[in-house]
Amino acid sequence: MSAPIRVVGSYLSPFVRKVLACLDLKGLAYEIDPIPPFFGDDRFTQLSPLRRVPVLIDDRMALADSSVIAQYLEDRRPQPALFPADVADRARARWFEEYADTRIAEVLVWGIFRKAVLEPGIFGMKRDVEGIERIVRDELLGVLDYLEACLPRAGFLFDVPGVADLSLAVSFRNLGFARQRVDAKRWPSTAAYVDRVLGLPCLTKLRPYEELLMRTPVAKQRAALAAIGAPLTADTIGGDAPRPGAMRS
Numbered sequence: 001m002s003a004p005i006r007v008v009g010s011y012l013s014p015f016v017r018k019v020l021a022c023l024d025l026k027g028l029a030y031e032i033d034p035i036p037p038f039f040g041d042d043r044f045t046q047l048s049p050l051r052r053v054p055v056l057i058d059d060r061m062a063l064a065d066s067s068v069i070a071q072y073l074e075d076r077r078p079q080p081a082l083f084p085a086d087v088a089d090r091a092r093a094r095w096f097e098e099y100a101d102t103r104i105a106e107v108l109v110w111g112i113f114r115k116a117v118l119e120p121g122i123f124g125m126k127r128d129v130e131g132i133e134r135i136v137r138d139e140l141l142g143v144l145d146y147l148e149a150c151l152p153r154a155g156f157l158f159d160v161p162g163v164a165d166l167s168l169a170v171s172f173r174n175l176g177f178a179r180q181r182v183d184a185k186r187w188p189s190t191a192a193y194v195d196r197v198l199g200l201p202c203l204t205k206l207r208p209y210e211e212l213l214m215r216t217p218v219a220k221q222r223a224a225l226a227a228i229g230a231p232l233t234a235d236t237i238g239g240d241a242p243r244p245g246a247m248r249s
Helices: 014-024 042-047 066-076 086-121 129-150 163-177 187-197 207-214 218-227
Strands: 003-006 030-033 055-057 062-064
Touching: 003 014, 014 030, 014 066, 014 086, 014 163, 042 055, 062 066, 066 086, 066 163, 086 129, 086 163, 129 187, 163 187, 163 207, 207 218
Parallel strands: 003 030
Antiparallel strands: 003 055, 055 062
């Protein structure tokens, strides 16, 4: 991987956030084409037929789907490892990644964050307060109960932070953007764990870009990111209007 890797997708996507953190942990340089959610053009559809982000492009291929990308990075550069060495631990890590990419993302991202941020900001829809409250009441509580029973009281899932930890935590950043937070009294292990993972340098260094995007209109986002030194690609495959794709990555 001699040339910088290219990543397509917004800093606000938890799946992009996960891949950027993996690249950072691996010590791999990258450039980012931070297209807003749903704004990829026809070239983007060719790279990602489901119109999901992230897309990773390197010297050998283009890949969509954050889990596939994480495994590819691990295979091409095994050290430092993103997965534990023990076969049972690796299987457990993959389960947590799957649970995060499906159920957690379904509730936190495609449920709460979509209704609170994406639909008003991208499609001009009214913020669905009742819908958000329903998801919190009927779905989020079950997710948090499950995590509380599984997560460690201290440290990370395995010896060092890896893909499983990143996968479980990154969507909680979006939950915060939707003005929701884990109740530390009811779910103390989960709240502390999420804070530990989101406090890793590979994730905290992304915060200035995320926070900038949250307060910047879509049309001005790329220029605003360039002004604060984001590692942008020279060109973009972003389009002029949103075109929804499949809901998960």
